Amino acid sequence: MNIKLASERSGVSSRNIRYYEQAGLLHPDRDPENDYRIYTEEDIRTLKLIRTLRMLDMPLEEIRDVLAGSLPLPEAAARQQERLQARARELDSAIRFCGELRQRSVTAAALDVDACLTRIAADNSKGWFSGWADDYRAMARAQQRRHFTFTPDGPVTTPAEFTDALFAFAKEQKLELVVTQEGMQPHFTIDGVEYRAARAYYPVRGIPTARIRCTLCDPDFAEDGLPPARRKLLELLHYSMPALCLVAVGLLFLIPRGLLTTWWGIALLIAFAAAGVSSSWYNRRFFYNDKDNQPFHGKRR
Structure with a gap:
């Protein structure tokens, strides 16, 4: 038909x-x-x-795994049930509070907004953080599908070498990869989903080494099913960890010595923070979701 x-x-x-x-x-x-x-x-x-x-609002990535047989349906249903229950708790809290506001004879100008915010935060705290581990895994899987990096075995200085590097990666990961547009920013598909690739060089022991970053052309194909606010929080934690660690090291060094009261101590903390931000950006672009040491979360041949 x-x-x-x-x-x-x-x-x-x-x-x-x-x-x-x-x-x-x-x-x-x-x-x-x-x-x-x-x-x-x-x-x-x-x-x-x-x-x-x-x-049932199940994420597209998990549906793909169910159809491929890599994720049992009961397990996928259990994950989605936890996500829905967390949302239901948040909605129940909001519904109850709306009912209370409806019953009160108070105007918007007279409402104690500080008390309201404290109440809402207390009611939502359990629902917000419940299931965070599953949500983090869902976000990480979506990020790995949205963009990933790998290091080719040889130089990538021509379109032909770029194509060879992509096919070598696909062979190693046992993927169905088709190059649809050759060049120094080629396009290719994995299981019919289109990616674009870019090459960059970074030094390893003083030797320039190529690294290829592949980005999903349509982000909708990396759906994770998470509420936008929670996704942003998890992504921020995921990518800012190097910066947070360096700032923590700086504080642990400066505070016991009383150096935060000096101008050069503050300058040193700012330097730690700048180095952390730079490290987070560099790692996010070139090292997070690295496929050199882990299997690609895609359909195998």
Whole structure:
């Protein structure tokens, strides 16, 4: 059947069907005569399953793992249940507080806003931090899919060498990689999802060494299902750790000696902070989500 009929049978729009194909969730056959997609009954069932899990607000990354068989459905459901329960606690608290405000005969001008903020913070503290470990893992998986780096074995000075480096990486990680645009900023696909790559050099023992950074072209393919505020907090913690550690070292050195009261002590702390920020940026760009020593979280051949 064609995509129009598949959309009618599954209840999934044609646009979303194409989106799921690009994201690697659906792999329909093609007509050898005209290269049109041919959807089978099994494809319809897969679309209905995707639709079911999306209605549960399950992240696209976990749905992909469920369909690939690398994540058991009960485990995926348990993770999503924890996330939904955390959101439900936050919403229940907000609903109760709205009810209290409704029952009070108080104007906005007379409302004790400090007391309100303290109450809301206390009610939400458990819901905000519950399940943070699962949320952190979901954020980290999405970040690893959104961009990753690796170090090629040889120099990357020409488009041909760049292409060879990408194919060597794909062979090592056992990935289906297709180069769609060659150059010094090539584009390629992994499981039908498009990435772009850039090369940079950094010194290792005084020797310039190439490092390739690959970035997802459409960030929607790295969905993690987290509330935006929580995602930003976890990303901040994830990437700012080197800076926080260096500032902590600076404080531990300066405070016991009473040096924070001197101008040069403050200057030294600022230098620690600047070095930490620089280190965080450098590591985020070139070393976080490094695929040299860990497997790529993608579909294997």
